[in-house]
Amino acid sequence: MKKVLSLVLCVAMLLGTMALVSCKKEADTYEIAVVTDVGQLMDKGFNQGTWEGAEAYAKANGKTYKYYQPANGSDATDNDRIAAMRQAITNGAKIIIAPGFLQATAMTTVAKEHPEVKFVFIDGWTLTDENNNPLSNVTAVVYKEQESGYLAGYAAVMDGYRKLGYTGGGGGTNPACNRFGYGFVQGAEAAAKALDLEAGSVTVKYSYQHGASFSASPELQTQINGWYSAGTEVVFACGGSMFESVKSAAEANPGSKIIGVDVDQSYASELVITSAVKGLKESVAKVLDQYYAGKWDSELAGKTQNLGASDDATGLPIATSRFENFTAAQYNELLGKIKNGTIVPDATVPADANDADWLKNFDIVVVDFE
Amino acid sequence: MTFLIQQTLVYTIPLMIVALAGVFAERSGIINIALDGIMIFGSFVGAFAVYLMQKENMLADNTQLMFVIAMICAAAAGAVFSLLLSFSAINLKADQTIGGTALNMLAPAITLLIVKIVSMQDRLSMPKALGFIISNPDIGEGLKPFFDKMFISTYIVIALFIILSIFLYKTKYGLRLRACGEHPQAADSVGINVYRMRYLGTTISGALAGMGGYIYIATIASGTAEGTVAGMGFLALAIMIFGNWKPVGIALGSLLFGLLKCIGATYANLDINGDGVCALKELGLPIYFYNIVPYVVVLLVLAFAAGKSRAPKAEGIPYDKGQR
Numbered sequence: 001m002k003k004v005l006s007l008v009l010c011v012a013m014l015l016g017t018m019a020l021v022s023c024k025k026e027a028d029t030y031e032i033a034v035v036t037d038v039g040q041l042m043d044k045g046f047n048q049g050t051w052e053g054a055e056a057y058a059k060a061n062g063k064t065y066k067y068y069q070p071a072n073g074s075d076a077t078d079n080d081r082i083a084a085m086r087q088a089i090t091n092g093a094k095i096i097i098a099p100g101f102l103q104a105t106a107m108t109t110v111a112k113e114h115p116e117v118k119f120v121f122i123d124g125w126t127l128t129d130e131n132n133n134p135l136s137n138v139t140a141v142v143y144k145e146q147e148s149g150y151l152a153g154y155a156a157v158m159d160g161y162r163k164l165g166y167t168g169g170g171g172g173t174n175p176a177c178n179r180f181g182y183g184f185v186q187g188a189e190a191a192a193k194a195l196d197l198e199a200g201s202v203t204v205k206y207s208y209q210h211g212a213s214f215s216a217s218p219e220l221q222t223q224i225n226g227w228y229s230a231g232t233e234v235v236f237a238c239g240g241s242m243f244e245s246v247k248s249a250a251e252a253n254p255g256s257k258i259i260g261v262d263v264d265q266s267y268a269s270e271l272v273i274t275s276a277v278k279g280l281k282e283s284v285a286k287v288l289d290q291y292y293a294g295k296w297d298s299e300l301a302g303k304t305q306n307l308g309a310s311d312d313a314t315g316l317p318i319a320t321s322r323f324e325n326f327t328a329a330q331y332n333e334l335l336g337k338i339k340n341g342t343i344v345p346d347a348t349v350p351a352d353a354n355d356a357d358w359l360k361n362f363d364i365v366v367v368d369f370e
Numbered sequence: 371m372t373f374l375i376q377q378t379l380v381y382t383i384p385l386m387i388v389a390l391a392g393v394f395a396e397r398s399g400i401i402n403i404a405l406d407g408i409m410i411f412g413s414f415v416g417a418f419a420v421y422l423m424q425k426e427n428m429l430a431d432n433t434q435l436m437f438v439i440a441m442i443c444a445a446a447a448g449a450v451f452s453l454l455l456s457f458s459a460i461n462l463k464a465d466q467t468i469g470g471t472a473l474n475m476l477a478p479a480i481t482l483l484i485v486k487i488v489s490m491q492d493r494l495s496m497p498k499a500l501g502f503i504i505s506n507p508d509i510g511e512g513l514k515p516f517f518d519k520m521f522i523s524t525y526i527v528i529a530l531f532i533i534l535s536i537f538l539y540k541t542k543y544g545l546r547l548r549a550c551g552e553h554p555q556a557a558d559s560v561g562i563n564v565y566r567m568r569y570l571g572t573t574i575s576g577a578l579a580g581m582g583g584y585i586y587i588a589t590i591a592s593g594t595a596e597g598t599v600a601g602m603g604f605l606a607l608a609i610m611i612f613g614n615w616k617p618v619g620i621a622l623g624s625l626l627f628g629l630l631k632c633i634g635a636t637y638a639n640l641d642i643n644g645d646g647v648c649a650l651k652e653l654g655l656p657i658y659f660y661n662i663v664p665y666v667v668v669l670l671v672l673a674f675a676a677g678k679s680r681a682p683k684a685e686g687i688p689y690d691k692g693q694r
Binding site: 040041042069073207209210216217218219220221222223225226227229230241244245247248251252253254269270370 | 372373377380381489490491492493495499500501503505507519590591592593594600632634635636638639640641651657661
C-alpha cells in the first residue's frame with residue numbers, strides 16, 4: 001500500500017514539475033511595463049491615469065503590456081522598486097513607465113544597468129549619472145500642477161464656496177502635491193480679488209497630516225470629518241487613495257463637496273464638483289507614440305517635458321464638473337489667460353511644505369495650516 | 371463637543387465589542403489572541419457581502435438592512451474562523467497562544483489572496499457609496515451627540531453588550547462558562563461538559579470579533595477591506611486586560627481609548643467650549659505626540675493596574691479529564 005502511494009506521489013510530483021516547466025516556456029514577454037508609485041494601481045488617480053494611458057496605447061497598437069507593483073505597498077523602498085523594474089526587464093520590457101518622483105533613485109540604478117531599456121519618468125526631472133550627464137535612456141515628464149490647482153481654487157471660490165480645505169499626500173515633501181496645493185490657494189486668492197471680497201472671507205484649511213503614504217486611513221477620515229463638521233464646504237483631496245477617506249467623511253456631512261485630483265474623478269462620487277487634472281493618459285500615450293515612431297534619440301533622450309495648460313496637459317474637466325455658478329465660458333477665459341501667459345501661477349514650493357510660512361502672504365485668503 | 375462625542379463613539383464601538391469577544395473566550399478558558407485575525411477575516415466577509423449586494427443592486431434603498439446583513443455575515447464568518455482555534459485548542463490540546471498567532475497570520479493572507487483575485491489589487495473598494503450613516507440634522511442640539519450622524523451598529527453593539535453581559539453574569543449558562551475558565555475539573559465533576567462550554571465561549575468570541583471587524587471598517591475605514599484592521603484586535607486585548615475581564619471595565623476602557631484616538635486625529639480642529647479657539651492646536655505640539663498618547667496611556671494604566679488584575683485561573687491550560 002505504502003509503495004503504491006509513494007509511487008503515485010512521485011508521478012504526481014513529476015507531472016507537477018513538468019507542468020511548471022511548460023508554463024515557463026509559454027510565458028509571454030511584455031514590452032511596455034508600468035511600475036507603480038506608492039498606493040494602489042486602481043487609485044482613481046495618479047497610478048491609474050498612467051496605467052490607463054499605457055494600456056490604451058498598447059491595445060490600440062497591438063503591444064504587450066503589464067504592470068508591476070513594488071513589494072510592500074505604501075512602504076515600498078528603493079530596493080522594492082529596483083526589484084520590480086528588474087522583474088519587468090526579465091519579462092522582456094523594452095520601455096518602462098514609472099510614475100512618481102520617489103522612483104528617482106531606483107530608476108537611476110536600473111537605467112545604468114540596462115542602457116538598452118528605455119525609461120519614462122513621470123513627475124520627475126531628467127536623471128543624471130555620477131558625472132552629471134543626463135542618462136540618455138531616460139525621458140522625464142513633469143506637469144505644471146500649480147495651473148490645475150489654480151483653476152480648481154479659482155472655480156471653487158467663483159462658484160460660491162468660501163470655506164475650502166486642502167489635504168495633500170506625501171507628508172509635505174511631494175513636489176507635485178505641493179504645487180497643486182499652492183496653485184489652489186493662489187487661485188482662490190485671485191477669484192476672491194476678482195469678486196472684491198473682504199479680507200479673511202475666504203479660508204483654506206491646509207494639511208499634510210495623515211497623508212504621508214497616500215492611503216486612506218481612519219485618522220484622515222476623522223480629521224476631514226472634523227473639517228466638514230466645522231463648516232468646511234469643499235475639500236481638495238490631493239493624493240491617490242486619500243480620496244476614499246475624504247469621500248467617506250463628505251458622505252457623513254450632508255452638503256459637503258470634494259475636488260478630485262490627477263484624473264477626472266467625477267464618476268467616483270456625486271460629491272465631486274471638479275478635479276484638478278493633469279494629462280497623464282495623454283502624455284504617456286504621446287511618449288509611447290514617439291518611442292515607437294523611432295524618435296527616442298531625437299526628441300526624448302535625456303530630456304524633460306514640462307507640460308502645462310498650453311500643452312493641454314493641465315486643467316479641469318469642465319464638461320463633467322458640477323458647478324452652479326461658474327460657467328464654461330468663465331473657465332475658458334481663465335484657461336486662455338494661463339495658456340497665453342497672462343496669468344502665471346507661482347510654482348516655487350519649499351522642499352518640506354510643513355514650514356507654514358510660505359502660505360502666509362495672501363491679502364484675502366487665510367490659510368489655516370494644520 | 372458634539373463632534374467629539376460622535377467620533378469617540380465611532381472609535382469606541384468596535385473596540386468595546388471585540389474586547390467583550392475576548393472576555394467570552396478567556397472566561398471559558400481559551401486565550402483568544404486571534405482577535406485581530408478574526409476581525410480581519412470578518413471585516414473582509416462583511417465587505418465582500420456589501421460588495422456583492424451593491425453589484426447586484428440589492429437593497430439599494432435600504433442601506434440599514436444591508437449593513438445589518440453584512441454584520442451578520444461578518445459574525446458568521448468570525449464564528450466559523452474561530453472554530454479553527456477551538457479545534458486546535460480544545461480537541462488537539464495545542465498551545466493556544468501559538469494557535470491564535472497562526473490565525474493572526476492566516477487571516478490577512480487569505481483575505482489579501484481573495485481580494486487580489488476579485489479586484490486585482492490589495493484593496494476591495496465598494497462600487498457605490500455605503501450610505502450607512504443615519505443623519506438627523508433637525509434633532510435638538512442636546513440629542514445630537516447620540517442621534518445625529520450615527521450608525522445603526524452603535525445601538526446594536528450597545529444592546530448586544532448589555533445582553534451578553536447579563537448572559538455571562540446572571541444566567542446559569544454564563545456561570546457554567548465562567549466555571550470552565552476558573553476550575554474546569556470542578557465544573558466537570560458536577561456534570562458540565564467543559565469542551566462544549568469552551569466551544570461555546572470561543573464561538574461567541576469569534577462571532578463578536580468578526581462583527582466588530584466589519585463595524586470598524588464600515589464606520590471608519592471607508593468600508594474597504596485591505597487585510598488589516600490597524601491592530602484594533604490587539605488593542606481590544608489590551609483593553610480587556612485593562613478592564614479586568616469585566617464588562618464595565620471594558621466599556622470604560624474602550625471609551626477612554628476611543629476618546630484619545632479621536633483627539634489624536636482631530637486635535638487641530640477641536641473647539642470644545644465653542645469659543646472658536648482650538649486650544650490643543652495653540653499648544654503647538656507635533657501630531658506624533660497626540661498619536662502616541664493613547665498607547666502610552668494604555669501602557670501606563672496596564673502597568674499600574676497589573677497588581678489588581680485577575681485573569682481567569684484556568685485560561686490557556688488545555689483541559690485534560692485525567693488531571694486532578
